[in-house]
Amino acid sequence: MASGNNQSASARAVVEGFKNGLSRQAVLSLGACVHCGMCNDSCHYYLATGDPLMTPAAKTDRVRKLFKYHVDWLGRVAPAWVGGSTLRTDEDLRALEDVVYGSCTMCRRCTLSCPFGVDTALIMRTARGLLTAQGFAPEGVKVVSKDQWEIGNQMGVSQEDYLETLDWLQDELRGEVGDPDAMIPIDKEGAHVLFLVNPREIKYAPMSLLAAAKIFYAAGEDWTMPSVGWDNTNFGLFSGDNKLGAHMGKLAYDQAKKLGIGKVVISECGHGFRATKWEAPNWAKEDLPFPMESFLETMVEYVNTGRLTLDPTANPRPVTYHDPCNLARSAGITEEPRFLLKRSCLDFREMTPNRQENYCCTGGGGAMSMSEYAQRRLKVASVKADQIRATGAESVATACHNCVDGLADLIKHYELKVPVRNICEYVADALVLPAPAIAREALIPAGLRGRKVLVIDDDPDTVVYLTTLLQDQGLETVAAHNAAEGMAAARTARPDLITLDISMPGRSGADVFARLRSDAELARIPVVIVTGAIDFRELMYKRNVPPPDGFLQKPIDPELLLMTLRKVLEVRHRECVVSETGAAV
Ligand code: SF4
Numbered sequence: 001m002a003s004g005n006n007q008s009a010s011a012r013a014v015v016e017g018f019k020n021g022l023s024r025q026a027v028l029s030l031g032a033c034v035h036c037g038m039c040n041d042s043c044h045y046y047l048a049t050g051d052p053l054m055t056p057a058a059k060t061d062r063v064r065k066l067f068k069y070h071v072d073w074l075g076r077v078a079p080a081w082v083g084g085s086t087l088r089t090d091e092d093l094r095a096l097e098d099v100v101y102g103s104c105t106m107c108r109r110c111t112l113s114c115p116f117g118v119d120t121a122l123i124m125r126t127a128r129g130l131l132t133a134q135g136f137a138p139e140g141v142k143v144v145s146k147d148q149w150e151i152g153n154q155m156g157v158s159q160e161d162y163l164e165t166l167d168w169l170q171d172e173l174r175g176e177v178g179d180p181d182a183m184i185p186i187d188k189e190g191a192h193v194l195f196l197v198n199p200r201e202i203k204y205a206p207m208s209l210l211a212a213a214k215i216f217y218a219a220g221e222d223w224t225m226p227s228v229g230w231d232n233t234n235f236g237l238f239s240g241d242n243k244l245g246a247h248m249g250k251l252a253y254d255q256a257k258k259l260g261i262g263k264v265v266i267s268e269c270g271h272g273f274r275a276t277k278w279e280a281p282n283w284a285k286e287d288l289p290f291p292m293e294s295f296l297e298t299m300v301e302y303v304n305t306g307r308l309t310l311d312p313t314a315n316p317r318p319v320t321y322h323d324p325c326n327l328a329r330s331a332g333i334t335e336e337p338r339f340l341l342k343r344s345c346l347d348f349r350e351m352t353p354n355r356q357e358n359y360c361c362t363g364g365g366g367a368m369s370m371s372e373y374a375q376r377r378l379k380v381a382s383v384k385a386d387q388i389r390a391t392g393a394e395s396v397a398t399a400c401h402n403c404v405d406g407l408a409d410l411i412k413h414y415e416l417k418v419p420v421r422n423i424c425e426y427v428a429d430a431l432v433l434p435a436p437a438i439a440r441e442a443l444i445p446a447g448l449r450g451r452k453v454l455v456i457d458d459d460p461d462t463v464v465y466l467t468t469l470l471q472d473q474g475l476e477t478v479a480a481h482n483a484a485e486g487m488a489a490a491r492t493a494r495p496d497l498i499t500l501d502i503s504m505p506g507r508s509g510a511d512v513f514a515r516l517r518s519d520a521e522l523a524r525i526p527v528v529i530v531t532g533a534i535d536f537r538e539l540m541y542k543r544n545v546p547p548p549d550g551f552l553q554k555p556i557d558p559e560l561l562l563m564t565l566r567k568v569l570e571v572r573h574r575e576c577v578v579s580e581t582g583a584a585v
């Protein structure tokens with residue numbers, strides 16, 4: 001609401017922050033644009049919509065008006081003459097929020113086309129920071145930021161869950177490589193490598209961390225995971241909150257210093273790499289005593305020094321590569337992924353354009369956490385979909401977990417029917433390892449047989465497929481074909497795990513999930529979402545209850561499904577043993 005002097009308190013704070021806190025680079029970018037339009041076709045928002053308001057210059061003009069009104073010397077004398085205006089009401093702030101959060105993924109592609117080097121992403125981040133400080137940000141950004149402040153990672157994973165997952169993954173690693181002594185060390189003092197990951201790898205995509213562990217094992221690396229400060233992502237980069245950026249950096253740096261490691265290796269996350277290596281040391285004012293590198297660089301070194309042997313016939317189908325914006329444009333990492341893919345896959349195909357010229361996956365800038373803009377994001381993703389389709393590839397590799405999510409959504413939306421995976425997964429598939437000393441366990445081990453899984457899905461074919469698959473693995477199943485049946489079965493059958501569809505007629509799976517989590521008797525039953533819908537990310541980011549224990553997209557990959565169910569069942573089993581006996585298992 002506007003106050004007596006016709007300006008709301010929040011608007012006044014944003015304006016004051018803008019006038020007093022602009023960096024030199026932001027001033028240069030705000031002052032330099034001559035509206036030549038050379039950057040227009042760089043932006044996927046403009047390319048996909050043709051909307052003049054979606055050109056980079058039009059979007060930054062919403063911030064530039066403020067610059068002209070309050071900073072530009074001519075604008076301060078005659079603001080209307082230079083198109084300056086200020087922010088007066090909370091509605092003005094919400095309109096600006098819609099532009100800086102909802103119409104730019106801060107991909108920096110337009111900056112490459114600008115003869116003056118106008119850094120649109122910097123302008124957007126500056127405005128985001130001022131708005132966020134006044135509470136004007138998408139709900140998902142607020143939730144994730146709060147989790148990073150309070151829990152130390154963006155998915156709210158408790159330390160107990162984190163350590164349980166690593167323990168489970170260590171068992172998986174031993175089975176995969178056939179070595180009962182294979183380790184995922186935690187807090188090993190003096191280790192050569194400290195490995196930081198994206199929380200998505202702990203919560204929803206453990207196969208990429210398993211792949212990394214396998215690669216470290218094959219290379220004979222002296223490595224460790226930290227028990228705290230393990231999240232390499234940093235929402236401070238997206239929200240413009242430098243204090244959060246410093247906090248997340250310091251969590252990792254302090255642990256690295258405490259353990260006296262040789263170097264920090266950052267798993268495949270574009271913004272995580274950029275924030276941890278380049279931005280957070282400045283925000284935290286840290287002069288760090290150890291080097292940091294991307295896992296891509298580490299893997300290249302292993303291959304070049306003969307520590308890894310790769311067999312590309314393990315990945316015979318055509319694969320293309322999506323360059324993450326934060327790696328290719330903001331960090332110059334373009335050749336390492338190609339080096340690795342050409343040695344791990346038989347048929348590597350370039351996307352066009354590529355490297356620094358590549359288009360955003362549309363999930364950058366924190367967009368995956370902003371469910372209110374999902375439809376806009378998917379609309380402008382047609383540019384990326386066309387790029388992928390033109391390659392004829394049967395799978396897409398990328399080097400960023402955020403991009404995996406962004407690409408998975410658009411692949412689903414545009415029915416491209418290709419899987420998307422991180423590079424380390426292709427490399428791990430291609431590893432040449434000695435013959436296993438121990439036999440690989442069945443996907444669902446004997447100790448979990450007889451566990452009861454409730455399958456809730458309105459599609460009868462899916463129910464038959466899932467129940468048959470699970471029964472073949474020795475699991476007991478109960479089926480429900482709609483929300484009401486599902487709730488009733490959860491109460492009467494008391495399953496050990498629920499697989500839940502999202503799109504169902506009547507009450508949606510999201511509603512069932514909220515009711516399960518809010519029911520004192522049912523809240524602790526693990527829930528794995530198995531869905532063909534693309535609006536499920538709200539459950540991950542815009543939550544007022546703990547998020548689901550797993551996510552899988554249809555069409556169902558049976559091995560991935562069983563691996564996920566196994567992880568969730570085993571982790572929950574260990575938690576129960578610990579809580580019942582009070583002892584570690
Ligand atoms: S940074 Fe990317 S999304 Fe934002 S305006 Fe430029 S090209 Fe468009």
Ligand code: SF4
Pocket residue numbers: 032033034035036037038039040056057113114115116117118
């Ligand atoms: S290319 Fe540069 S100067 Fe031209 S409109 Fe874009 S940002 Fe402005």
